[in-house]
Amino acid sequence: MVTQTQIDVVMPQMGVSVSEGTIVKWLKGEGEQVLADEPLLEISTDKVDTEVPSPAGGVLGRIVKLEGETVAVGTTIALITTAGGALAEEPKPESAAERAPTSPEPVAAQSTAATDHVFVSPVVARIAAEHSLDLELISGSGRGGRVTKKDILAHIAASQAPEAETVVSEPLPVPVTSSAATNGDRLETMSQMRRSIAEHMRRSLDTAAHATTVFEVDMSSVVAIRSRLKPEFLERHGVRLTYLAFVARATIEALRNWPWLNAEIRGQEIVTHSYINLCIAVAMDGGKGLVVPTIRNAEGLNLLGMARAIQDVGDRARSRQLTPDDVEGGTFTITNPGGHGSVVGTPIINQPQVAILDTEALVKRPVVITDDKGVDAISVRPIMNLCLSFDHRLIDGAYAVQFMAEVRKSLESWGEERY
Amino acid sequence: MPEKTYLQAISDGLRQEMRRDERVFVLGEDVGVYGGAFKVTAGFLDEFGPWRVIDAPLSEIAIVGGATGSALMGLRPIAELQFSDFVACAWDQVVTVAAKQHFRAGTPVPIVLRLPSGGGFSGGPFHSQSPESAFTHVPGLKIVCPATPHDAKGLLATAVEDPNPVLYFEHKHLYRRIKAEVPDERYTIPFGKARIERAGDDVTLVTWGAMVYTAAEAAEALQSEGVSAEIIDLRTLQPWDKRAVLESVAKTSKLLILHEDTRTSGFGAEIAAQLVEEAFEQLDAPIRRIAAPDTPVPFSPVLEKAYIPQVEDVAGALRELAEY
Numbered sequence: 001m002v003t004q005t006q007i008d009v010v011m012p013q014m015g016v017s018v019s020e021g022t023i024v025k026w027l028k029g030e031g032e033q034v035l036a037d038e039p040l041l042e043i044s045t046d047k048v049d050t051e052v053p054s055p056a057g058g059v060l061g062r063i064v065k066l067e068g069e070t071v072a073v074g075t076t077i078a079l080i081t082t083a084g085g086a087l088a089e090e091p092k093p094e095s096a097a098e099r100a101p102t103s104p105e106p107v108a109a110q111s112t113a114a115t116d117h118v119f120v121s122p123v124v125a126r127i128a129a130e131h132s133l134d135l136e137l138i139s140g141s142g143r144g145g146r147v148t149k150k151d152i153l154a155h156i157a158a159s160q161a162p163e164a165e166t167v168v169s170e171p172l173p174v175p176v177t178s179s180a181a182t183n184g185d186r187l188e189t190m191s192q193m194r195r196s197i198a199e200h201m202r203r204s205l206d207t208a209a210h211a212t213t214v215f216e217v218d219m220s221s222v223v224a225i226r227s228r229l230k231p232e233f234l235e236r237h238g239v240r241l242t243y244l245a246f247v248a249r250a251t252i253e254a255l256r257n258w259p260w261l262n263a264e265i266r267g268q269e270i271v272t273h274s275y276i277n278l279c280i281a282v283a284m285d286g287g288k289g290l291v292v293p294t295i296r297n298a299e300g301l302n303l304l305g306m307a308r309a310i311q312d313v314g315d316r317a318r319s320r321q322l323t324p325d326d327v328e329g330g331t332f333t334i335t336n337p338g339g340h341g342s343v344v345g346t347p348i349i350n351q352p353q354v355a356i357l358d359t360e361a362l363v364k365r366p367v368v369i370t371d372d373k374g375v376d377a378i379s380v381r382p383i384m385n386l387c388l389s390f391d392h393r394l395i396d397g398a399y400a401v402q403f404m405a406e407v408r409k410s411l412e413s414w415g416e417e418r419y
Numbered sequence: 420m421p422e423k424t425y426l427q428a429i430s431d432g433l434r435q436e437m438r439r440d441e442r443v444f445v446l447g448e449d450v451g452v453y454g455g456a457f458k459v460t461a462g463f464l465d466e467f468g469p470w471r472v473i474d475a476p477l478s479e480i481a482i483v484g485g486a487t488g489s490a491l492m493g494l495r496p497i498a499e500l501q502f503s504d505f506v507a508c509a510w511d512q513v514v515t516v517a518a519k520q521h522f523r524a525g526t527p528v529p530i531v532l533r534l535p536s537g538g539g540f541s542g543g544p545f546h547s548q549s550p551e552s553a554f555t556h557v558p559g560l561k562i563v564c565p566a567t568p569h570d571a572k573g574l575l576a577t578a579v580e581d582p583n584p585v586l587y588f589e590h591k592h593l594y595r596r597i598k599a600e601v602p603d604e605r606y607t608i609p610f611g612k613a614r615i616e617r618a619g620d621d622v623t624l625v626t627w628g629a630m631v632y633t634a635a636e637a638a639e640a641l642q643s644e645g646v647s648a649e650i651i652d653l654r655t656l657q658p659w660d661k662r663a664v665l666e667s668v669a670k671t672s673k674l675l676i677l678h679e680d681t682r683t684s685g686f687g688a689e690i691a692a693q694l695v696e697e698a699f700e701q702l703d704a705p706i707r708r709i710a711a712p713d714t715p716v717p718f719s720p721v722l723e724k725a726y727i728p729q730v731e732d733v734a735g736a737l738r739e740l741a742e743y
C-alpha cells in the first residue's frame with residue numbers, strides 16, 4: 001500500500017486584523033522538492049509583505065492558487081506531498097484495490113480547493129455562455145463573492161434596460177466598465193500594499209487637520225560625535241550609526257515633555273500613551289510602497305540600542321521579513337526622505353497618531369552665529385531641516401513648535417558623554 | 420364544506436369506497452370489533468358486517484397474502500397493517516408476489532395496504548418508522564404519502580381504483596392533529612401530481628407527509644428574512660411528479676429535499692440524482708437533503724426530537740441555500 005501524506009499549505013494568519021493575502025511569487029514550482037521551513041512563496045497582505053515557510057518537507061505537489069490571486073486566510077493555496085507519496089496519482093491497476101480505502105484524502109483536498117470564491121455554478125456558467133458574458137465583470141453577492149444566478153440575471157437586465165429606452169432623446173451616458181489600456185499606456189492591478197497605502201493616506205487627510213512646521217537644526221555636534229562613534233559602533237556592534245538614530249533619540253526625550261504629541265484622539269477623548277512605540281518609515285525599492293515598522297518601547301533605548309533597532313527594522317522591512325505585529329501599535333512616526341537631498345517636506349500623519357517628524361538632507365550652509373559677546377559671524381554649518389506635521393485638532397501651533405525647539409536644542413547641544 | 424381530521428378523512432374515504440363498490444373490503448388486525456388500532460374503521464363492522472370487515476390473525480404475511488389472493492379473484496381489498504413497521508413481516512408477499520404478479524402473469528393485483536407510519540410521539544424503533552423509500556425501489560408498487568385530509572381522502576379513492584398494489588402511508592402524527600375542509604362527495608386525486616403547498620422564488624423545497632408542515636413553518640419563518648421558499652408536496656413517490664420539481668428548480672435553481680425517513684438511500688437521494696441528471700445546468704447551489712440520521716427511531720422524546728427533522732433544521736438549510 002502506498003503511504004502518503006498530504007499537507008495543505010494555507011494562507012497564513014498574519015496578525016489578528018488581516019483577513020486575506022495576495023500571492024506575490026511562488027519560490028518553488030510544482031514537483032520541486034522543498035524542505036520544512038524553507039521559503040515557499042512570497043505573500044502580500046495589507047500590513048506587510050513576507051515570505052511563507054513550507055509547513056513540511058516533501059514535494060510541492062500542486063499549486064492551487066496562482067501568483068496574483070488574493071485569497072482569504074486559511075484558504076488552501078498548495079498541497080505538499082511528504083516522503084515519497086504522489087499527489088492524487090492515477091491508481092495503478094495492480095494496486096487499485098489497495099488504494100481504494102485511502103482515496104478519500106485526495107478527493108477531500110480537491111473538493112476543498114473547488115469551493116473557493118471563483119466557483120461558477122452550472123446555471124451561471126450556462127447563462128454566461130448563452131449571453132457571452134465575462135463573469136469577471138459581474139460583482140457577486142453569493143458566498144465568498146460568488147456570482148449567483150440572481151447576480152447574472154440582474155446584470156443582464158441592467159445591461160438590456162438602456163436599449164429598451166432608446167426612444168429617449170437625451171443621450172445616455174457611456175457606461176464605465178473596465179478601463180482599457182490605450183495609446184501604449186500600461187495597465188496593472190494595484191498591489192495589496194498600494195491599495196492599503198492609498199486608503200490610509202486618503203483617510204489620514206480626511207481625518208487630521210494637518211499643519212506643518214519646519215525647523216533648521218545645526219548638526220555640528222552630532223556630526224562630530226557621529227564621525228567618532230561610527231567606526232566603533234560598526235566594529236564592536238555591527239551597527240551602522242545614522243543621523244536618524246540621533247534625531248530619534250532627541251525626539252523621544254522631547255516627547256516625554258510634550259506628551260500630546262505621543263497621543264491619539266479616540267472619539268471625544270485624548271489618549272496619551274505612557275510608552276513610545278516609534279515608527280520608522282522605510283521605502284521599498286523601485287517605488288513599490290512604504291512600510292512603517294514599529295520600534296516598541298523606544299523610550300528605553302540608548303543611542304546604540306536605537307541605531308541597532310532602526311537597522312533591524314529597516315533590514316527586515318526591505319527583505320520582507322516583517323510580521324504584522326511589527327507594523328502595529330505605533331505612537332509616533334519619523335520619516336527620513338533627506339537621503340536623496342530633499343530639504344522640506346509636508347508628511348502625512350500615520351493614523352491614529354497625531355504627529356510625524358520628517359528629517360531632511362544634511363546640507364552645509366552659511367549661517368550667522370552669535371558668540372558669547374553678542375558678535376555675529378558667518379559660519380559654514382551642517383544644517384538639517386526637521387519638518388513636523390501635526391494634527392491641529394489636538395496640537396496647538398505653540399505646543400508643536402515648543403516641542404520642536406526642544407528637539408533642536410537637544411541635537412545642537414549633543415555632548416560627548418551623551419549616549 | 421365540513422372540517423375533518425386527517426383520520427376522519429381516511430375513515431370517510433374508506434366508508435365511501437365500501438358503500439360505492441361491494442368488492443371493496445377491509446382486513447387487518449383488530450379492524451373489526453375493536454375498530455382498528457387508531458379507530459379508523461370504528462363502526463365499520465356494524466355497517467358492513469363480518470364478511471367485509473375481517474379481523475385477521477396476527478400475521479402480516481397472511482394479511483397481505485390474503486389480500487393479494489382475493490384481488491386475484493376479483494375483489495378490491497384494503498388491508499390495514501397496524502404499523503407500517505410491520506410490513507417487513509409481509510415483505511415477501513408485497514415484493515415477490517404482489518409487485519411481480521402483473522409482470523409474470525398479466526393479472527392485476529388491485530390491493531391497497533394502509534400503512535400507519537412516522538414518528539413524533541415516542542413510539543420507539545418498532546412503531547415510528549417511515550419505510551416508504553424502501554418500497555420505491557420495488558418495480559410494480561405505487562407509493563402514496565398524503566399530507567392533508569383532502570389529499571388523504573382523494574388519494575385513497577384513487578388507490579382503490581388503481582389496478583396495482585398501492586402502499587398507502589398515512590402519517591400517524593397527523594391523524595388527530597391536522598384538520599381541514601374535506602368535501603363530503605367522492606373525488607379522486609391523480610397519482611404523480613404534486614401539490615404546491617407554497618409558492619416561492621428563492622429555493623425549492625420538496626417534501627411529503629408530515630414534513631410538509633415542518634417545511635411550511637420553516638418557510639413562514641424565513642419569509643421575514645426575505646427568503647421565499649417554494650414548497651412542493653409530492654403526495655405520491657411512485658410515481659413522483661418530476662416535472663413539477665424540474666419546473667420549480669428552473670425558477671429557483673436551488674433545491675432542498677426534506678424527508679422523515681433516514682438519509683442514506685432515502686427517496687431524497689433519488690430526487691437529487693434525477694435532478695442532477697436532468698437539470699444540472701439549472702443549478703446554482705449544491706442540492707441539499709435534510710433527513711433523519713441513519714439510526715433507528717429513538718424512544719426518548721428528547722432524542723426523537725433530535726432525530727426527526729425540525730423546523731429550525733429546515734430554516735437553517737433554506738437560509739444557507741439562499742445565501743449560497
